[in-house]
Amino acid sequence: MSETQRKLTTIFSADVQDYTRLMGLDEEGTLATLKRYREAMSGLITAHGGRVVNTWGDGLIAEFPSVVEAVRAAVDVQTELAAFNDAKPASAQMLFRIGINLGDVIADGSDIYGDGVNIAARLQSSAPAGGIVISNTVYDQVRNKIPVGFDFLGPLTVKNVSEAIPSYAIRIGENRTPDAPLAAAALSPPRTEERPTASLSRVRKLLGIFAIAAAMFAVINALTWEGNLWAVWPILVLAFVSAMLIARLQSRVDPQLAGLAIIGLGLIAINLLSWHGTFWAIWPLMAFSVIGAIRWVMRS
Template identity: 40%
Template structure:
């Protein structure tokens, strides 16, 4: 009798099987038998999987857990890369793999369904020794895996109706080599004092030309490398720059018990950090409200700004926009933040995480929401939100002489792409680029992130 169930499917095959058969059929079959007996079957069993069928050059494996499927695939490929595999064949053997999750139908010991078909398509597209997984599998597996994933973008596969967001598992050796180059800024937190006596926590990672980040939304420096909206920015740009960032007044590790918060103070706090880091002039990376802060800073101190990258920015806060709906939302959001910021799941913070990084995994969004609780108090976030809603820099944008790269996702629900277009249209030396995404701040697995990263690096190169 047929049974339907949810499963994670791992499809694998041998790279170049037909050509290898011509070089020695019996030797190849003995080598493959050794591979399956020494690695594949034991690791599948250890992770609670079931080898459904062998197909000469490959296999279909079923798991009840996406996490187990991903870990098993990574471990098998790591074993295949080892220097002393006892399979006694003249050629180096390599596997490629694909993993997808979904409903399957089990009948007479076999399984059928879209999850099997998609896993097979991913396997066929995987590189030699590689593993491709769908984003659904990555979301189900969670972010606590001891693995690194690389975003491979959106792909269409034959006979699969919907396009698929694909990631690859980064080999441990490559991951270790790349991480060795990434400075860790968590232990280098310093404090600068603003003109009105507020202590601002700041840090720097990497070497090279300075790149100063204007504060975006809320933050806490010792959490930056764990959160989906910022970790990949820090890791990417600290490899080529001295990447300087700080917590805005009222949140994170900066002073929270402060008498007032104003947009004017935010601009001057940026100057304070420039001075503390001994930066005479620099490019600025800005996101969300940080774009308006960076623009105001550049208009006031033109000699200190070489260029500005703006991601998801807006020149007009909600309270200054032209529709009553936006103005009503500004008032409602301020009240909700003061009254419900500390709520348990599902909270206002969860909603914010879903809007800011909608393409991050479910687990990463949940972690982001919990981290926001530790970044700022309910009373401060309400006051902070009011300052952001009252932003209006349209009158001073014409004074910004530095070149600006204005980037915006076309489906941004926090601040629509029209705000980015408005920002760029008032800047005398700006380039406006939109991306197909629902993100406010793109996470590392957002399909548009590689394009955004490349665009930013190309823009920054002119200032190095």
């Protein structure tokens, strides 16, 4: 029997976007392309000191002792496969999604298991076709060591993992050098370098301040009561801003769809609070519903 042990490793997870569609178009051609692409991928993984752990269907799991080499291998893989795809029509191109995580796993013989593997697979499923998504544990290790750019994607929910995982997309081909991390940070959008925990902390503080301000407006309105409930308007504004901040940071629902829902509720509240016998909010609500439906259908 094989002996199990725990270890810290870098997990590389990849699969093919729209594999079922490709198989439906041409089974034999798709299998031949998959074999060719996998061989190229395995060669690059080995060249960067990694090891292919497992392959199934259109997926592949590998591990690396070096986080930097894992990311370099992923960039090289996407670059080489993009060159392969250039010779194919768009409908026949085979595009891989890659997710990378640094985590603790259980090694059982030549295979690995655990939350570290699950997180890598979840990152891979959230990556765009031909793209790479990494966890914050990987980002912390490579951000000043590899000439690529990073986009912060926000917290990513993973099944059976209690806390959301902050994730980053890699911008392949970004003109950035490890020798000038400060200059690169200055040129990058602020959100790419912002720590998610710091952002959450600031939002919590703002929500607390908004709650205090709302309470003050209510008290002042009550103490100066002249038959006019004017405090409802600044309180409504504070509630709207608070809801939009929460919608932007949460990861359970598409932030854009959540934002449309909040704006719709705000319009309903304004319509009811300034009621003159006409429910005019129905018209913008219908427009938001159409926009939201299109967003839902077109989402990745």
